[in-house]
Amino acid sequence: MRKLLFLIAVLCYSQLQLQAQGYQLTVKFRQFTSGRMFLAHYMGKGTYLADSAMIDATGTAVLKGKEPLPGGIYMVVFPGKQRYFEMLLDKNQTFTIxxxxxxxxxxxxxxTxxxxxxxxxxxxxxxKLQPKTAAIQDLLAKRTAPDTARARPLQTALNKEIQDYRTAFINKHPGSLLTSIFKAMRDPEVPPRPAGEDSTFAYRYYRAHYWDDVNLNDGRLVRTPILEGKLSKxxxxxxxxxxxxVIAECDQLIAKARKDKEMFKYVLWWLTYNYETSPYMGMDAVFVHLVEKYYVPGDAYWLTSDQLNKIxxxxxxxxxxxxxxxxxxLEMQDSTSKPLSLYSTKAKYTVLVFWDPTCGHCKTEVPRLxxxxxxxxxxxxxxxxxxxTDGTREEWLQFIKEHHLTGWVHAWDPQSQSNYRRLYDVYSTPVVYLLDEKKKILAKRLGVEQLNGFLERLEQQEEGTAAVKK
Structure with a gap:
């Protein structure tokens, strides 16, 4: 009898293992008897194809795979890709819709x-809350002060009703994927400012508790739009x-995400991409830090050697x-072919402009500079x-003459010995750097208006410092 129970237990465990090893989703459409339907998933706010299947004459489509799909929010997309609905996918991946x-x-x-x-x-x-939502939107659409004032308490009450539902759900279903999503959606509730705290208390509290309800060990959140929204904000x-x-915050967040491979992979990727492409000056230092600390040692295990080398x-x-x-x-030559060195060019500020007389953008920006x-x-x-950077010497000198670029120091590198393209990351033109008296980089890749504002701020700072010294 004990042996039989053991065999039954083994068979049951084997069946569970077989289910865990793959997925089978049966979708029955009432209005479709042909066409291809699709299964997609979120990756941050983007959506990606996971599988597809043909709908048979009975309106049934079966999505099947030998390996389980990662948990998260998925979309069942109808033929024609015009409509879809969302569903959750977690441990149980054999069910019918x-x-x-x-x-x-x-x-x-x-x-099931x-x-x-x-x-x-x-x-x-x-x-069921849609009528309330529509009423609030109608009031706000009128864009009058009285209507906006009327909408405000209605919106507060609606938000509380939704939050109360989510809180009750979290308490009742603590291990659910939906609970992890609801908790990640919550913002920290800032308490009243304690006595003795200054006006920055609310900000400091909010920042310190921002990630409290986000389970950074739950890789399922990667395949929802929630995580990217939290990171971006x-x-x-x-x-x-x-x-x-920013670097300190990146390192702290990555350390918390390391326990889950999916979470670590996504958080590191998002931070790397965000700061490589950041429109804010100076944030490329964050990108360099991330690459040196995580990519160079080989932590980005998912990349091919070619992808890793490019980053x-x-x-x-x-x-x-x-x-x-x-x-x-920079050791170069001036327009008369005499030696010219960056560090021998004395100035309180040096505006370094890499430009090409044949470049359309340069033809506009250089005269403005x-x-x-x-x-x-x-x-x-x-x-x-x-x-x-490019163009012939004749084209260069002709542009200087036509646009009266007097007062400039003009230089070029006919023998390509200075390696300026790599040293100054010149892959398009014009590229502008602002250097101080000791040739330290103060700013880079600025337009005329931005550079003008930057110089004015520097001047104001100098005046303020001088006034304090007096």
């Missing part, structure tokens, strides 16, 4: 998927836009010209050092 396109929320039925039954209940709860609105502050090469191209570093030395230089920058102690 009956779909009636006339009422996706009210008439969709799941068989308790998680999606709960998700459907939540969506039906939201559907935190790093674009909460953390100060200073490279040192590392990009960081190494940026590293020599980060803001705050000394500008790399010259106008600003002659109007005000020259009085501030600025020297313009223009470096030809």
């Amino acid at each position: 009956s779909v009636d396109t006339t009422d996706l929320v009210g008439k969709t039925v799941y068989k 998927s308790p998680e999606n039954d709960l998700f459907l209940e939540y969506n039906r709860f939201l559907a 935190y790093f674009n609105q909460v953390v100060p836009m200073q490279p040192d502050s 590392i090469s990009r960081a190494y191209a940026i590293a020599p010209n980060l803001i705050g570093q000394q500008a790399p030395p 010259d106008s600003a230089f002659k109007a005000s920058w020259q009085k501030k102690g600025v020297v313009m050092l223009g470096i030809k």
